[in-house]
Amino acid sequence: MADEHSTRKSTKHRPETSQKRREILKAASEVFGLKGTSNATLEEIADRVGMTRAGILHHFGSKRALLLAVLQYRDSSEVENLEEHHIPGGAELFRHLIETARRNALRPGIVRTFVTLSSESITDHNVGHDYFLERYSNLREEIAQALIDMAKERKSTIDMAKADMASSAILAVMDGLQLQWLLDQDHVELPEVTEYAVNAIVWSVMSNSDERAY
Numbered sequence: 001m002a003d004e005h006s007t008r009k010s011t012k013h014r015p016e017t018s019q020k021r022r023e024i025l026k027a028a029s030e031v032f033g034l035k036g037t038s039n040a041t042l043e044e045i046a047d048r049v050g051m052t053r054a055g056i057l058h059h060f061g062s063k064r065a066l067l068l069a070v071l072q073y074r075d076s077s078e079v080e081n082l083e084e085h086h087i088p089g090g091a092e093l094f095r096h097l098i099e100t101a102r103r104n105a106l107r108p109g110i111v112r113t114f115v116t117l118s119s120e121s122i123t124d125h126n127v128g129h130d131y132f133l134e135r136y137s138n139l140r141e142e143i144a145q146a147l148i149d150m151a152k153e154r155k156s157t158i159d160m161a162k163a164d165m166a167s168s169a170i171l172a173v174m175d176g177l178q179l180q181w182l183l184d185q186d187h188v189e190l191p192e193v194t195e196y197a198v199n200a201i202v203w204s205v206m207s208n209s210d211e212r213a214y
Contacts, residue, residue, distance in 0.1 A: 009098065021059055023049045025073045028066055033113030035129070037120055038068055064127045071117065071131050074110065090153065093146040094198055097174065101194035104178065108185070111178050136171060143167035147205050158205055166205045173197040 011015045027048035042053045042063055059067040087096055104111050119129035144163040151158045174194060181190040 001214070017059075019051070021069075022073075024056060024059055025070055028070050029074065029113045030109055032067065032070060033109060033116050036116055037063075042066070060159055067117075067127050068131065070113070071128060074114065075135070087142065089142070089146050090149040091146070097170070097198055098191070098195045101174065101177075102191040105181070105190045106114065108182065112182055115175070115179055115182060120179075139171055140164065140167040145169055150202075150206060154206065156206070162205055166201050169201050170198055174203070199208065 024045065028040075028045045031045050034040075035044075042056050045066075046053050046056050054141070056066065087093055087107055103200075117128050118132050120126055121132040123129075144160070144167040147158060147163045147166060148160070177188065177190060177193055177197070179186040
């Protein structure tokens with residue numbers, strides 16, 4: 001059994017190693033976003049950071065492990081400036097989602113990577129399948145809970161099934177708008193339309209109305 005010192009040594013990276021890993025993750029994110037996981041090669045990623053394929057494998061072990069690291073890196077970077085490195089709850093969660101859309105409008109490369117990798121995750125045996133399955137499950141749960149917390153603050157109640165549907169709808173709208181925006185940035189205003197859609201869905205739940213609009 002490894003002693004405590006050796007365990008810490010094996011799980012922590014020196015500053016220069018951590019910096020190189022971040023450079024690799026950034027380059028991999030760009031290449032995966034442009035070419036997809038099947039067509040992207042470790043050689044292309046290595047060229048972007050002045051390394052060899054063997055150098056990439058030294059840091060991540062395999063292309064599969066690198067892809068998973070890219071996914072984790074993207075999500076962790078989204079919350080690194082937030083309290084407890086986690087998305088907030090209640091009404092603040094929806095303000096965070098809208099602010100994320102504003103930031104994404106300034107970084108199409110990151111959005112392209114997310115859209116590409118999440119779309120590919122539905123294919124058989126894709127390395128990102130379990131990751132995105134868990135990611136969406138967690139986000140649906142957190143959004144639904146935020147809606148319930150907002151209702152409590154207003155001394156109201158909402159049906160859990162309605163909160164679950166609303167959480168799925170919000171995620172679907174945000175991801176669908178990102179795809180439309182990547183295809184036609186001249187005609188799709190990502191932050192504005194995201195804010196409109198999220199507000200409309202949240203208001204529908206908070207009004208507790210089952211009235212059909214058509």
